[in-house]
Amino acid sequence: MTGFHVIKLQPRLVVSGADAAIDFYGRALGATLTERYTTPQGKVVHAEIAVGDFTVAIKDEGDGDPAPRDGGVPVIMSLRVTDVDAAAAAFDAAGGTVIYPVSDWPHGERGGRFADPFGHQWMLTQVIADMSPEEIQRVTDEMFSRDD
Template sequence: MQSKPTFAPQLVIPNGVTDISFYIKAFGAVELRRFSDDDGTIHVSELSINGALFHLHEQTQHSTAVSPDKYHATTVTIGLFVDDVHEVVAQAEAAGASVRSPVQDYDYGYRQGEVIDPFGHHWLIEKAI
């Protein structure tokens, strides 16, 4: 029997980060494990939002991946499906996100709002309606 593929994005964060509580406060994430550098900063953190895994990884000199904060731009938006889009966008804003696009209903059948987290990652909070 073949196992089901799992999608687990790796989000690059700047060097020197110690506080990732934004993800816990904004999205109810749970940190499953962490690998720290000698100075106590985060090298890798594995988190889960209702069973969906994602990783935070510090920017390294050996990788071509960079934190969106470096260029004030991003090439990806993370879609997060939730039951209450308004509530999660409000939680994210209260936790330190900036609202890029307020929550609204679209004629293609989705309720969506977009936020930018403190590290520059774009999150599309959404629900099929």
């Protein structure tokens, strides 16, 4: 037993030109935009598209994530769980490597990023505060206006 339950597994695509990618997947796959959060300068830090019954996250490259054509990883797997600390401990015990340690994030999640022994990156997250899309965008604006 792992001590946590997986709630959602989602691929996260890092691209150069998230809005163009969202448009492309809409035209190519019939995807519809369901969430989109940006920096004050308009860079997409998180967007979600619905492709049939599935959800895919997309973000602009940057913040330590280069796009694949610029040498980055092609997909980051995002795993939402009931207990992120237990999931992180299990990932570590199984031989994973910490990229970003688990911490509380201002947009209502607790999470961290890990690498598996095969070179794939995994974001492990847990919701810790129920926030509206407007609240998430507000804290994203605040966070990135300090960094940019």
